[in-house]
Amino acid sequence: MNYFFKFFKSNESVFAGGISILICLVCWILPANTLIAFWHLVSISSFLLLIIWYLLIQQYNTKIDYDKKNDDYEKKFNEQLKKLIFKTQIVNFEKDRRMILFKTNINNIILTNMLITMYEVRNGYETRIGILKIHHIQENDIIQADIISLNNNINISSLHKENIVIKLGISNESLNELLNELLNNRRYSQ
Numbered sequence: 001m002n003y004f005f006k007f008f009k010s011n012e013s014v015f016a017g018g019i020s021i022l023i024c025l026v027c028w029i030l031p032a033n034t035l036i037a038f039w040h041l042v043s044i045s046s047f048l049l050l051i052i053w054y055l056l057i058q059q060y061n062t063k064i065d066y067d068k069k070n071d072d073y074e075k076k077f078n079e080q081l082k083k084l085i086f087k088t089q090i091v092n093f094e095k096d097r098r099m100i101l102f103k104t105n106i107n108n109i110i111l112t113n114m115l116i117t118m119y120e121v122r123n124g125y126e127t128r129i130g131i132l133k134i135h136h137i138q139e140n141d142i143i144q145a146d147i148i149s150l151n152n153n154i155n156i157s158s159l160h161k162e163n164i165v166i167k168l169g170i171s172n173e174s175l176n177e178l179l180n181e182l183l184n185n186r187r188y189s190q
Contacts, residue, residue, distance in 0.1 A: 015056065019052055023048065088165065088166045089103045090102050093164065099135075099145070100118070100132065100144075100147065100166075104141075104143065107143070109168075111134065113133060114133070116167065116168055118130055118164060118165070119164070120154070120164060121163055127154070128151055129147075129150065129156075130149045130150040130154070131148055131178050132146065148178070149178040149181050151177070
C-alpha cells in the first residue's frame, strides 16, 4: 500500500492523470445517440483507464523493487571489497635511489609497469607520498617499485618504512600531479 501512495508523487501519476482527463474529455465530446451507447462508452473508457492505472502502478512498483535490489547488491559488493585487504610489508626503502622493495598478499594481480600509490600514515592520517611504478617482481615475491612522481610537500629523507602504506591504483589527484610533472619535464628538455 505504501507503493500506491508513493506513486502519486511520481511522474507516472501525472501521465496517468493526463490520460484520465483525456478519456473524460473524449466521453464528453463524443455524441451519444442513445443512453445505452453512452454507458457502453463510459464503461469501456473506465475499463481502459483502470488497466492503464494498473500497468503504471505495476511499472512503478517494479522500478522501486529494482532500485532496492541495486542497493542490496552495492552493499554486498562493498562488504566483499572490504574483506579483500591489500596487506604490504616494506622490505627496503632506498631514499637516494627513489626505490622501494615490498611484499604483498596479492602478488597474483600485480603486474610490471603497473602504477600504485604510496602513502605515509602518521597519527591515523594518510598523506600521499607519490606514485610508484612496478619495476620488477622477484621470484621470492618481493616487488621492486620505482618512485616516478613525488608529492612536493613530502621530504623523502624523513620517511620511515614503518609509516609507509601502499595501495593499488592511483587517485585523480596523483594522476594529475604525474601528468603535470611529465609536462614540465618535457618543457624543460626542449
